[in-house]
Amino acid sequence: MKELDPVGVEEWRKDAYNRHGTFQVPGPNFLWSIDGHLKLQAYGIEIYAGIDGYARYVPWIYVGVSGRTATSILKQYLEAIESGSFNMPFAIRSDHGTETVLIANAHWQLHQANRPNIPFKDIYFYGTSTLNQRIESWWQRLSRGQTKKWRNFFHTLGQEGYFDGSDADIIAILAVFIPILRFEVLNWVHLWNIHTIRKQKSRPGIIDGKPFMNYFHPTSSNPSAKDCAQHINPEVFHQLKQDVADYGMLTYTISKELNSKLN
Numbered sequence: 001m002k003e004l005d006p007v008g009v010e011e012w013r014k015d016a017y018n019r020h021g022t023f024q025v026p027g028p029n030f031l032w033s034i035d036g037h038l039k040l041q042a043y044g045i046e047i048y049a050g051i052d053g054y055a056r057y058v059p060w061i062y063v064g065v066s067g068r069t070a071t072s073i074l075k076q077y078l079e080a081i082e083s084g085s086f087n088m089p090f091a092i093r094s095d096h097g098t099e100t101v102l103i104a105n106a107h108w109q110l111h112q113a114n115r116p117n118i119p120f121k122d123i124y125f126y127g128t129s130t131l132n133q134r135i136e137s138w139w140q141r142l143s144r145g146q147t148k149k150w151r152n153f154f155h156t157l158g159q160e161g162y163f164d165g166s167d168a169d170i171i172a173i174l175a176v177f178i179p180i181l182r183f184e185v186l187n188w189v190h191l192w193n194i195h196t197i198r199k200q201k202s203r204p205g206i207i208d209g210k211p212f213m214n215y216f217h218p219t220s221s222n223p224s225a226k227d228c229a230q231h232i233n234p235e236v237f238h239q240l241k242q243d244v245a246d247y248g249m250l251t252y253t254i255s256k257e258l259n260s261k262l263n
Helices: 006-020 070-083 098-114 133-159 167-194 211-216 234-243 256-262
Strands: 031-037 046-052 060-064 091-094 124-126
Touching (some): 031 098, 031 133, 098 124, 098 234, 133 167, 167 211
Parallel strands (some): 091 124
């Protein structure tokens, strides 16, 4: 297209950039963008994550076999809250997927315990995946840094006759490769959380510095920033956790030892 219509391509690029606009929030934990990454779904592996809209810190990452079920997403969210000193973000943004129904309701219940009359629309934002800018942009980076090479590797296994998509082959993939993939993805996330974001003259709304510092020490790079984390009601949280206590995620969820690297 660059050769056939260079002017048209350049106009499209400018229009695509302008559509993104400026993404600004007052501080960490005001908004988490959440979504699933299903590029390895054909091989039985699903990834789900949440990224902070201000700091671009990733407090939540799941690598396993259940990234599209409502119960799994809810349990992941509750575990992310628990590992974050029982604080929750003010708002969450996701697409309209059926897997978000329970987490949306749970997030609203936790808010209602503090402010009974708070409207749902104030604390949970639905939209298309393409407009969920923070997480979509991060998926591209994760793909370049990790999942693309795995997708190519598994595709090569199929081409050479070592993988045909059968249950037996998927079980073998999970047993052999998911512990390795999980370890590599988690370490990549750890490096992401401590890497340096440079200033961008064309996008003054971008917060520079390290995601870790911008999340846990927001005023270090922006004196006007404030942590918007919300304290949870322990009774409501306990009840929500009890509701999913019997849901088994232990086999292919990230261990607490590895998860501690995120903090």
